[in-house]
Amino acid sequence: MRLTVENYPPGTIPPHAEALRAPVKAFIAEQLAGSPAHLRARSWSGFDAGFSKALAARGWVGVGIPKQYGGAGLDPFSRFVLVEELLAAGAPVAAHWFADRQSAPLILHYGSEAQRTSFLPRICRGELFFCIGMSEPNSGSDLASVRSRAERVPGGWKLNGQKIWTTYAHKSHYMIALIRTSGTSEDRQQGLSQFLVDLSLPGVTVNPIKLGTGDSDFNEVFFEDVILPEDALVGTEGNGWQQVNAELAFERSGPERIYSSLVLLDLWASLLGGDPTPDEAARLGRMLARLAPLRAMSVAMTGLLAAGQSPLTEAALFKDAGTALEQQIPAEIADAIAARPDRAADPELLRTLAYLMQLNHVFSLRGGTREILRGMIARGLGLR
Numbered sequence: 001m002r003l004t005v006e007n008y009p010p011g012t013i014p015p016h017a018e019a020l021r022a023p024v025k026a027f028i029a030e031q032l033a034g035s036p037a038h039l040r041a042r043s044w045s046g047f048d049a050g051f052s053k054a055l056a057a058r059g060w061v062g063v064g065i066p067k068q069y070g071g072a073g074l075d076p077f078s079r080f081v082l083v084e085e086l087l088a089a090g091a092p093v094a095a096h097w098f099a100d101r102q103s104a105p106l107i108l109h110y111g112s113e114a115q116r117t118s119f120l121p122r123i124c125r126g127e128l129f130f131c132i133g134m135s136e137p138n139s140g141s142d143l144a145s146v147r148s149r150a151e152r153v154p155g156g157w158k159l160n161g162q163k164i165w166t167t168y169a170h171k172s173h174y175m176i177a178l179i180r181t182s183g184t185s186e187d188r189q190q191g192l193s194q195f196l197v198d199l200s201l202p203g204v205t206v207n208p209i210k211l212g213t214g215d216s217d218f219n220e221v222f223f224e225d226v227i228l229p230e231d232a233l234v235g236t237e238g239n240g241w242q243q244v245n246a247e248l249a250f251e252r253s254g255p256e257r258i259y260s261s262l263v264l265l266d267l268w269a270s271l272l273g274g275d276p277t278p279d280e281a282a283r284l285g286r287m288l289a290r291l292a293p294l295r296a297m298s299v300a301m302t303g304l305l306a307a308g309q310s311p312l313t314e315a316a317l318f319k320d321a322g323t324a325l326e327q328q329i330p331a332e333i334a335d336a337i338a339a340r341p342d343r344a345a346d347p348e349l350l351r352t353l354a355y356l357m358q359l360n361h362v363f364s365l366r367g368g369t370r371e372i373l374r375g376m377i378a379r380g381l382g383l384r
Contacts, residue, residue, distance in 0.1 A: 007314050008300035017077035024085045027058060032089060038351040040090025041263045044256050045217050045359075047171055048092035049129070056126030061096045062104050069108070070121030076306045080255065080299065087259040088266075094168055094217070099123045099130035101254070103176050106194070110235035110243050115196070119174075133163040133177030133197065133221065134244070143178060143244065144188040148223065150179045150195060157181075157233070159197070159226040167366070169219040170206045175199055178240050192240035195232045202226070211359070246310050254302075257322035258294045260363055261329035264352050268333050271346050279339060283332050290325050294318065313380030316373040323363040323370070330356040 031051060032040065039046070055061055063079050065071025072078075086093050104123045107115050122128040139145045148161020159179065169175060175197040182191035199206065203226035208216035235243050265287060272280055297318050304311045330353055337345050337353070364370045378384045 007311070008297045009303060010296065011299045011303035013077050013081060013299060017075070017081045020074075020078055020081045021085060024060070024082055025089075027055075027060075028085060028089045028091055032091060035090070036351075037090070037263050037267045037348050038355055039092075041261075041352050041355055042092065042215075043087050043090045043260065043263065044093050044097050045167075045215065046090075046092030047094040047168060047217075049095045049126075049171075051092050052095035052129075053126035055093075056096065056124060061100050061126050062120065062124035065104055065108060065120055065124055069116055070124035071104075072124075076302045080302045084255045084259070087256055088262055090263040095129050095171070096123070096126055098132050098167070098172075099128060102132060103130040103174075106176060106234065106243065106246075109246070110194075110239075112231065114231060115234065119196070128174065129168070129172045131166050131169040131172040131175045131199075131219075133166055133169075133175040133179075135163065135165045137162055137164050137220075144192075144241070145185045146178055146180050146192055147185050148177070148179050150181050150193065150228065153227070156230045157195070157228040159195070159203075159223045159228055161223050163221045163223075164218075165209075165366075166206075166219045166221050167217050169199065169221050170208050170216070172199060175221065176234065178244050181237055181240075189241040191238055192244075193237045194234040194240045194243055195228060196234055197223075197226070197228065197232065201228075211362075215359075245312055255295065255298050257319045258291060258298065258325060260323075260326040261356055261360070264333060264349075264356055265329050267346075267349055267352060268336070271349060277340070280336055283336050287325070287329055287332060290328075294322050294325060298322075313377055316376040316380070320364075320370055320373045320377070326363045327360045330360050 031054065052061065059072045060082055062069075062071040063074040063082060064076060065073070067073040100123070104120055107119050111119070119128065123130070134143050136146060136148060139147075148159070148163065150157040150159045159177075161179065163169075163175075163177065166175065177195050177197050179193055179195050180191055181193040197204070199221075203224045205222040205224070207220050207222075209218040209220060210216050211218065269284060272284070276284065297314075301311050301314055301318065304314070333349075333353060334357060337349075375384070
């Protein structure tokens with residue numbers, strides 16, 4: 001395999017999806033009126049259940065879920081426009097984020113009809129929040145080394161193990177967890193299954209992990225003899241690896257992989273006004289020159305998803321390049337400020353920059369580390 005422009009066929013957002021942009025902008029402007037940049041910079045790490053429920057009331061949570069299950073029945077391009085506007089403005093989307101982006105599509109494609117009718121309408125109403133249980137201690141992003149185990153017992157499953165770096169597990173109702181149901185960790189991709197885990201069940205312990213920013217988005221989650229019902233299994237037993245890879249294609253291909261620092265970039269550009277120095281203009285130009293083709297790649301992958309494809313290698317490459325830009329933006333702006341000691345920096349710009357400089361190392365960790373992604377890309381190209 002070779003990655004060429006054919007892997008990212010040029011795409012255009014269709015008019016019906018673009019028509020969503022104006023009402024979404026108006027809604028966000030109303031909801032975020034007066035919200036400072038340093039808070040908006042949290043964006044898809046910002047947890048606000050009220051905002052998510054207000055968004056759901058407009059029909060904008062689960063937009064790709066069919067109407068029969070409570071969704072809007074819209075296509076991936078409509079969701080792209082919605083997500084782009086939310087992230088560009090720095091809306092606090094974390095409460096519904098994982099359910100909307102990953103859990104609901106997974107349940108739709110692999111879940112039973114009973115699971116679809118039970119979970120999807122509540123997700124679309126903003127009533128049910130999900131987290132994703134993939135990473136485990138001493139495994140990093142090597143998902144195939146899963147050791148948490150579910151064993152069949154009368155009437156269901158008994159779950160034991162541990163997950164780590166689980167975003168907002170302490171505020172979620174359910175986890176979709178990748179669990180071993182047969183074999184050992186040496187069996188790698190074989191014997192893995194996915195489960196719906198009610199986080200209120202006895203035997204589940206959630207411990208938040210405090211970051212250097214003072215936030216506690218991440219958690220470690222322990223399972224000790226947790227009894228799951230028979231219908232907690234999602235899809236087919238032993239098919240978890242194939243299912244989770246389809247899930248990761250959604251996670252790694254969207255605009256969230258390029259927009260984590262956009263609130264900062266917008267603020268800095270607006271403060272430059274119409275008279276930047278040559279150095280500032282060059283820095284801004286470099287960042288925009290990288291941002292534009294990455295956005296085009298994300299639009300192209302949206303088209304592939306709309307066509308029913310699962311661009312795993314393409315999404316891994318995009319995510320690697322996108323998070324590198326997300327990390328570069330705060331560093332470039334910090335250097336630009338330092339190059340002008342004669343000019344007092346805007347206090348809100350400094351607050352926003354300080355937050356992202358503490359956080360930006362996380363951008364290349366969440367959703368798969370850079371090393372793991374490059375291994376995936378190498379395998380996709382037939383190089384290993």
